[in-house]
Amino acid sequence: MPPEAPQDLSGYLDACATSPPREGVLKVMAAAHRSAWANPSSLHGFGLRASELLERSRGRLAELLGASQHDLIFCSGASEAIHLALLGLAGMIPPGRLVISPVEHPATTAAVETLLRQGWEVAWVPVDRRGVIDLIALSELLVPPTRLVSLIWGQSEVGTIQPLEPVSRLCRNAGIPLHVDAVQVVGHRLVDADALGVDLLSCTAHKLGGPRGIGLLLCRRGIPLLPQIGGVQEGGLRGGTEAGVLAAGFAQALEEASERLLRHGGQDPxxxxxxxxxxxxxxxxxxxxxxxxxxxxxxxxxxxxxxxxxxxxxxxxxxxxxxxxxxxxxxxxxxxxxxxxxxxxxxxxxxxxxxxxxxxxxxxxxxxxxxxxxxxxxxxxxxxxxxxxxxxxxxxxxxxxxx
Ligand SMILES: Cc1ncc(COP(=O)(O)O)c(C=O)c1O
Structure with missing residues (x-):
């Protein structure tokens, strides 16, 4: 079959839904599909090659996100990452109160529905007309029985970026873990998870020119997680043969997006x-x-x-x-x-x-x-x-x- 002509993307103005794969991503993935398609858990050379690519991709992503590679768990996308973060942590601690905003993505509210059935309570921090959360109301909620906070960093529908630095500081001072849905921010802003001090962060490749079907949960060491899909992969935290080719595409996409931001002084042109x-x-x-x-x-x-x-x-x-x-x-x-x-x-x-x-x-x-x-x-x-x-x-x- 002859190669497809490049698609005309001049009318595609729906990046927040998903973004077309970058050329560099397609190239990296095509090469990986030919040479590193094997099961990364296999002990033979084919498997070792796939495992090397997977770990190299994890390392690149970790570096670009300001995290340790040991803290990244690959999964199928942000919906799964958010479920692993919220249900995984909730599975390791007694039920309490979860604080969210009223402008969360349905992936979060779906996980919250499950938590409600497991005996958790939910409290919503109010937002103003712009969609920005009320920091005073948040700080008042950071007392027992609150055990977890989850917030959407970049709101997909109305574009609000929450003030994450003060949120993270408040949660840290109260000793309450913070999960951040960073799906719409990663690729449009340089992210330094260590400096931000968030405990859990979810993101996905397909919003930044990477492949659909892969995302990651960044889970800081010391935060316990109950796996939601059993198996030996991903340190026992997420079962299923790892998608090394998709991971390579994800890493390439974030690298290209970060280089673009750096070329423009850290700002998205x-x-x-x-x-x-x-x-x-x-x-x-x-x-x-x-x-x-x-x-x-x-x-x-x-x-x-x-x-x-x-x-x-x-x-x-x-x-x-x-x-x-x-x-x-x-x-x-x-x-x-x-x-x-x-x-x-x-x-x-x-x-x-x-x-x-x-x-x-x-x-x-x-x-x-x-x-x-x-x-x-x-x-x-x-x-x-x-x-x-x-x-x-x-x-x-x-x-x-x-x-
Ligand atoms: C803010 C936000 N969170 C989570 C998701 C879910 O991501 P995924 O499609 O990778 O499951 C999306 C995707 O629409 C999103 O915009």
Missing amino acids: LAGLRDPLLARLLKLPGVSLSGPAPEDREGRLPHHISLVVSSEAGVPLPGRELVRRLWRQGLAVSSGSACSAIASPGSRGGGSAVLRALGYPESQCASGLRISLGPWLCSADLERVPGALEQARRELETSAPGH
């Missing part, structure tokens, strides 16, 4: 692409920003735009319908209205639990639209986006009730 686009979008009638302002460099994911869209008359428009209409114009975005798996305070089902947690009225909670950028894009690719949104909005406006 995607913010420079995002800001002019956002400024143009916000000039459109009926379009407003949700989540933190882009000027808040520390507070908002650099590649992330989240909007709430209404008709000119102020009638909220359905985000999912906008997504479909934008795709008819060749633009891939998302509505960001995935429902949370468990009910947080004030949730009533339908629409986005995240927008609801930020204080949006029920009528606007299904009107979110997310545009997320990646390094495959250039400013010329984004030229047509405001016009396309305006067209999609007008089409819907004329069919919306109340028009």
